[in-house]
Every structure is written in structure tokens, then in C-alpha cells.
Amino acid sequence: MATDIKDTAHAVTAAAVMRLLPSRPQLLALGEPTHGEDTLLDLRNELFRQLIEQEGYRTIAIESDCMMSLVVDDYVTSGTGTLDEVMEHGFSHGWGTSAANRELVRWMRAYNVRADNDGRPASERLRFAGFDGPLEITHAASPRQSLTALHDYLSPRVEADLLPCTAETLDRLLGTDDRWTNPAAMMDPSQSVGRSAEAGQLRLLADDLVALLDEQTPHLITTTSREDWDRARLYGRTALGLLRYHYWMADTSPARMTRLVGLRDQMMAHNLLAVAERGPALIHAHNSHLQREKSTMQLWEGPVEWWSAGALVSAQLGEGYAFVATALGTIRHQGVDTPPPGTVEGLLYALPEDRCLIDAPRLATALGDTRPAPRVSPWFGYSPLDPAHLTDSDGIVFVKDVPQS
Structure with a gap:
């Protein structure tokens, strides 16, 4: 068996990834089993560079706030702001403190400027x-930013009679942002404003604004840039998604958390499908948001399972979506030591390479009907591979040892 497993291993390169796939996917998803390790982000950065040079990829999308990331996109495409400002205000989840993320943004800006400083044409820009x-498992943002940005886009471009409300009406219904961001609402549904009369009116108005954006598309794309119209669509998706999320935060049924984690990934999926419209993109997030099988998580209310963004997008794009999971040997600074030899990670740890790309379907064939036991992580922040779902990924990147960032 060891020989068979060794035969499934390749160097981690864009070319090797492409050889595992039937064709170049619109969305190539690279998962990670833990967050916050620059070793994994450095690997992601190098793979992205190769995809740009060899496969014509131009976009990278990461597990970060879709509204905040507009600050990063403006910087890498147009030089708006400074690198320090972008790292502080353009990332959620604390990703802006990562040295690897900083290097990614710096390099993307330098690539777009080019050596002769006259900039690349728009079609070639990263x-x-x-x-x-704009949410996490502990909280969700106010819909103010996205909803008012959508209204601000539409109001000077369509007849006033077509707008379902004024900016003043939105402001009055939204109230203060701390009503929406109250951290107590996640543990206590009665603290949520998501089912208030004002929130109900806002959901209807947001739906009408998005419908107006859709029905005025031929006019809007000729009077504004396609880029501005795309952003308005993002505002609409985000406003509707947040209002829907807040509505279910106020729910008291046993399905509440299942609904919330599913809604979050549904928002992710809608954003990924919009990214795919631009051209081929590398996607980077936790394995659980990108895998094709159902995702599971243990929460304070018990276990929940839901369809991830990757599963939703894969169902729509077919071979236009590819998923490469990442698995790890050790993260010793988090107490994750050498994997037991009877696990998938243990078998891969015995390979001589420090990192390698595994042909997942061939690995499953080599292992046969009797799959290794699942690895059990002593640290909640690391999710091992599920041996039962090896064939649900197109490949596996295995990193033997992850040093402290």
C-alpha cells in the first residue's frame, strides 16, 4: 500500500493541480484545516502566482468580509490608500495582521503597477x-452600509417615483447600529431586532431595491461602469443576506443555529458565483466552507450540519468548481503532534516530502474499502480529514509540519 500511496504524491504546483482536473475550473478552491498559520498562506500565495502566470487566473477571493474587501480591491487595482490603512480596514477576522496576507496585497499592487509604472490594462489586472x-458565528453587522450604498447608487440614476423609499426612511428604520450588533443576541434570541416591525419593513424595501436594480440593468450598465453595477449587486446581496440572518437570529426554534450557519454559507456561495463571472479565480477558506460533502460543527446548542458554500457552488458549476483540501501533520505550538500511523494523516506523514499534492481519488483507491480511522485533534482549532469523504475532493495538499507563524 505504501508504494501505491507514494505514487499518488506530486510536488505542489499549479501545473500538478491542473493535471488532476478535467479542465481549468472557473473557481479553484484551496481549503485549509485551521486558520492563522502563515505557512499555509505562503503556500496559497505561491500557488496564486503560478496560476496567474501559467493559467490566466486574475482574482483571489478569501474568507473575509465582502464589504471590507472593497478597500483591498481599490488599493490593488488603483492604489487607493496606503498598505497600512488597507491591512487595518480591508480585512475581517483579524486577517489584516497576517504577514502573508500583507505580502499578498503588496505583491498584487506591484504586479498591477508593473515595472514601467504605467499600469496594466484593466483586463490583465489582479x-x-x-x-x-459581514458576520461571524458570534455576531452580524448592521445592514446600514450595504442598504444605504445600494440606495445611493440607484437614487441619482432612476426616476424618483420608482424608488420604494427615501434615504431618510431607511435611516429611520435602521436606527442605531448597536441595535443590530448587540453581541448578546447570538446567545439570546430575544435580544435580536431581526423580527421587529422596522426590520420587517427593511426586508421588503431591500427586496424592492434589488428588484429595481435588476429591472433597470440595461439602463444602469450604459450610464455607469460595469464595475459600479457589480458593486451595487454586491450591496443588494449583502443587505438581503444580513436582514435574513438577523431575522433568524431572533428565532427560538431548535433549528436556529443550523439555519444561521447555512445562511452564512449561502451568502458566501452567492458571492463566489459573482466572482466566477469575472473569470477564473483562486478561492481560499476553511475546508468546511469549501468541501462538497455536508459540513458539521459542534456548537453550544449541540451539533449542526449544513451545505457549505463549496457544495452549493459545485452543484451549480459542476466541473467549473474544483476543491483541493489541505491536511496537516503537526502544529506542535497548538499541541497537535505526530499523527497516529493508522490515520490518513499518519500515512501521508510517512512520505519523505515536507509538502506534497495527493491525487485524492487514487489515494482512496489505494486504501481500498477499509478506510483508516479518523484522526482526533486535541485542539479545537484544527479539523482533520474525514477518511470517508476522500473522493469528494479533487486533491489534497499535505503539509508535514506547520511551524509557529
């Missing part, structure tokens, strides 16, 4: 996107 909603 783009950056966040595809997460």
Missing part, C-alpha cells in the same frame, strides 16, 4: 475579493 458576509 483583483481581490472577500466572499464572507
Whole structure:
């Protein structure tokens, strides 16, 4: 068996990834089993550079706030702001403190400027996107930014009689942002404003604004840039998604958390499909947001399972979506030591390479009907591979040892 497994391993390169796939996917998803390790982000950065040079990829999208990421995209495409400002204000989840993320943004800006300083044509420029909603498992943002940005886009471009409300009406219904961002609402549904009369009116108005944006598309794309119209669509998706999320935060049924984690990934999926419209893109997020099988998580209310963004996008794009999971040997600074030899990670750890790309379907064939036991992580922040779902990924990047960032 060891020989068979060794035969499934290749160097981690864009060319090797492409050889595992039937064709170049619109969205190539690279998952990670833990967050916050620059070793994995450095690997992602190198793979992205190769995809740009060899496969014509132009966009990278990461698990970060889709609204905040507009700050990063403006910087890498147009030089708006400074690198320090972008790292502080353009990332959610604390990703802006990562040295690898900083290097990615710096390099993308330098690539777009080129050596002769006259800039690349728009069609060749690298783009950056966040595809997460403005939310986390502990909280959700106010819909103010996205909803008012959508209204601000439409109001000077369509007849006033067509607008379902004024900016003043939106402001009055939204109230103060801390009503929406109250951290107590995640644990106590009665603290949420998501089912208030004002929130109900806002959901209807947001739906009408998005419908107006759609029905005025021929006019809007001729009177504004396609880029501005795309952003308005992002505002609309985000406003509707946040209002829907807040509505279910106020729910008291046993399905509440299942609904919330599913809604978050549905927002991610909608953003990924919009990214795919631009051209081929590298996607980077936790394995659980990109895998094709159902995702599971243990929460304070018990276990939940849901369809990830990757599963939703894969169902729509077919071979236009590819998923490469990442698995790890050790993260010793987090107490994750050498994997037991009877696990998939243990078998891969015995290979001589420090990192390698595994042909997942061939690995599953080599292992046969009797799959290794699942690895059990002593640290909640690392999610091992599920041996039962090896064939649901197109490949596996295995990194033997992850040093402290």
C-alpha cells in the first residue's frame, strides 16, 4: 500500500493541480484545516502566482468580509490608500495582521503597477475579493452600509417615483447600529431586532431595491461602469443576506443555529458565483466552507450540519468548481503532534516530502474499502480529514509540519 500511496504524491504546483482536473475550473478552491498559520498562506500565495502566470487566473477571493474587501480591491487595482490603512480596514477576522496576507496585497499592487509604472490594462489586472458576509458565528453587522450604498447608487440614476423609499426612511428604520450588533443576541434570541416591525419593513424595501436594480440593468450598465453595477449587486446581496440572518437570529426554534450557519454559507456561495463571472479565480477558506460533502460543527446548542458554500457552488458549476483540501501533520505550538500511523494523516506523514499534492481519488483507491480511522485533534482549532469523504475532493495538499507563524 505504501508504494501505491507514494505514487499518488506530486510536488505542489499549479501545473500538478491542473493535471488532476478535467479542465481549468472557473473557481479553484484551496481549503485549509485551521486558520492563522502563515505557512499555509505562503503556500496559497505561491500557488496564486503560478496560476496567474501559467493559467490566466486574475482574482483571489478569501474568507473575509465582502464589504471590507472593497478597500483591498481599490488599493490593488488603483492604489487607493496606503498598505497600512488597507491591512487595518480591508480585512475581517483579524486577517489584516497576517504577514502573508500583507505580502499578498503588496505583491498584487506591484504586479498591477508593473515595472514601467504605467499600469496594466484593466483586463490583465489582479483583483481581490472577500466572499464572507459581514458576520461571524458570534455576531452580524448592521445592514446600514450595504442598504444605504445600494440606495445611493440607484437614487441619482432612476426616476424618483420608482424608488420604494427615501434615504431618510431607511435611516429611520435602521436606527442605531448597536441595535443590530448587540453581541448578546447570538446567545439570546430575544435580544435580536431581526423580527421587529422596522426590520420587517427593511426586508421588503431591500427586496424592492434589488428588484429595481435588476429591472433597470440595461439602463444602469450604459450610464455607469460595469464595475459600479457589480458593486451595487454586491450591496443588494449583502443587505438581503444580513436582514435574513438577523431575522433568524431572533428565532427560538431548535433549528436556529443550523439555519444561521447555512445562511452564512449561502451568502458566501452567492458571492463566489459573482466572482466566477469575472473569470477564473483562486478561492481560499476553511475546508468546511469549501468541501462538497455536508459540513458539521459542534456548537453550544449541540451539533449542526449544513451545505457549505463549496457544495452549493459545485452543484451549480459542476466541473467549473474544483476543491483541493489541505491536511496537516503537526502544529506542535497548538499541541497537535505526530499523527497516529493508522490515520490518513499518519500515512501521508510517512512520505519523505515536507509538502506534497495527493491525487485524492487514487489515494482512496489505494486504501481500498477499509478506510483508516479518523484522526482526533486535541485542539479545537484544527479539523482533520474525514477518511470517508476522500473522493469528494479533487486533491489534497499535505503539509508535514506547520511551524509557529
